[in-house]
Amino acid sequence: MIRTKKKFILASRSPRRANLLRQIGIKFSVHESNVDEVLDPGKTFGENVKSLSLQKALAVASHYTSGIVIGSDTIVVAGKRILGKPASRKDAAAMLRQLSGRTHTVFTGFSIVDAKSKRTVVDCEETKVTFRRLSDREIREYVRSGSPMDKAGAYGIQDDYGAVFVERLEGCYYTVVGFPLTKFYIALQKFLQS
Amino acid sequence: MIRTKKKFILASRSPRRANLLRQIGIKFSVHESNVDEVLDPGKTFGENVKSLSLQKALAVASHYTSGIVIGSDTIVVAGKRILGKPASRKDAAAMLRQLSGRTHTVFTGFSIVDAKSKRTVVDCEETKVTFRRLSDREIREYVRSGSPMDKAGAYGIQDDYGAVFVERLEGCYYTVVGFPLTKFYIALQKFLQS
Numbered sequence: 001m002i003r004t005k006k007k008f009i010l011a012s013r014s015p016r017r018a019n020l021l022r023q024i025g026i027k028f029s030v031h032e033s034n035v036d037e038v039l040d041p042g043k044t045f046g047e048n049v050k051s052l053s054l055q056k057a058l059a060v061a062s063h064y065t066s067g068i069v070i071g072s073d074t075i076v077v078a079g080k081r082i083l084g085k086p087a088s089r090k091d092a093a094a095m096l097r098q099l100s101g102r103t104h105t106v107f108t109g110f111s112i113v114d115a116k117s118k119r120t121v122v123d124c125e126e127t128k129v130t131f132r133r134l135s136d137r138e139i140r141e142y143v144r145s146g147s148p149m150d151k152a153g154a155y156g157i158q159d160d161y162g163a164v165f166v167e168r169l170e171g172c173y174y175t176v177v178g179f180p181l182t183k184f185y186i187a188l189q190k191f192l193q194s
Numbered sequence: 195m196i197r198t199k200k201k202f203i204l205a206s207r208s209p210r211r212a213n214l215l216r217q218i219g220i221k222f223s224v225h226e227s228n229v230d231e232v233l234d235p236g237k238t239f240g241e242n243v244k245s246l247s248l249q250k251a252l253a254v255a256s257h258y259t260s261g262i263v264i265g266s267d268t269i270v271v272a273g274k275r276i277l278g279k280p281a282s283r284k285d286a287a288a289m290l291r292q293l294s295g296r297t298h299t300v301f302t303g304f305s306i307v308d309a310k311s312k313r314t315v316v317d318c319e320e321t322k323v324t325f326r327r328l329s330d331r332e333i334r335e336y337v338r339s340g341s342p343m344d345k346a347g348a349y350g351i352q353d354d355y356g357a358v359f360v361e362r363l364e365g366c367y368y369t370v371v372g373f374p375l376t377k378f379y380i381a382l383q384k385f386l387q388s
Contacts, residue, residue: 001335001355020357023354023355023357024354024355024357024358025355132376132380141195157367160217160218161195161217161218161219163214163217163218163368163375163376164218164375164376164379164380165376166366166367166376167366167376168364168365168366169363169364169365169366169367170362170363170364171362171363172360172361172362172363173351173360173363173367174357181357181358182326182357182358182359182360182361185358186326186358
């Protein structure tokens with residue numbers, strides 16, 4: 001278990017990330033970063049999610065004189081296309097059609113920043129996800145539920161009905177939920193000890 | 195989504211299985227089977243979990259004249275050893291030491307039985323799970339929490355702190371939670387249409 005008296009600040013308003021942190025017993029407040037999620041085409045996908053998670057954590061850390069800020073960023077990559085949060089319901093349906101019956105990769109980066117010392121750890125994890133073939137009706141119903149709209153790649157593996165789109169995973173499950181829990185936990189333990 | 199007026203009965207008191215069924219919008223009552231979970235060494239692991247899930251579903255179906263009964267059974271296999279629910283805290287610690295730093299396989303079988311016609315579908319799914327190396331202290335703390343005691347293999351991937359033992363998955367995540375949600379969903383759709 002994590003043992004520390006330091007306060008944690010989560011630089012994300014994602015309820016999924018919050019739930020994962022709670023699951024391993026971390027108490028935290030939420031402070032959203034408002035960083036624009038702009039990807040750098042000159043960087044790898046892994047470098048991009050690391051860089052964005054760090055930008056978010058540093059932006060929030062600048063408001064505090066103590067505490068540990070946790071930043072995170074997730075992107076979904078299908079073929080060479082990056083799928084962020086859908087801009088519209090039509091966009092969400094197009095994303096789901098692209099994911100249907102194929103394997104894509106989810107990249108999630110995380111950063112841990114000590115607001116006082118500005119000491120930082122950044123890392124990322126990637127997981128391969130295979131969707132079964134979805135029917136047009138399933139896509140229509142899922143989009144109509146509104147669930148895809150706040151999620152990169154237009155689906156949530158944990159929350160709801162989106163779970164039964166996924167046939168197979170290779171790698172860390174929590175990376176797909178939006179936060180690489182095991183890798184983060186090990187990194188945080190080291191961070192607090194050093 | 196699943197559309198039917200039939201009533202569902204879950205032949206398991208596992209809160210994890212109940213949560214997964216709720217996640218895909220199925221409403222059900224719970225009726226525990228009390229079937230002895232005795233494995234047949236002459237059968238494969240997959241055949242065993244299928245057979246036990248069916249025994250549970252049929253035992254419960256015998257109490258009803260209508261409705262659809264869902265049975266399920268999970269075993270954890272490490273090397274050639276089958277890990278069921280731990281008999282004691284000492285047993286739980288021994289299981290976790292055996293899983294530490296290695297890959298094991300989780301088998302989950304499910305059965306769907308129409309209580310009226312006795313029509314049946316049975317299937318199973320297997321997933322490979324890799325644990326990171328656990329410290330003695332982590333094992334001690336996790337066992338002390340009581341969490342391992344009602345779980346095959348002495349850990350829960352979803353509920354709690356056990357999540358950060360898992361480094362990597364290959365296959366269906368929900369099979370490890372204790373119910374192969376995607377495969378079940380597809381089988382149930384076919385079952386209700388035919």
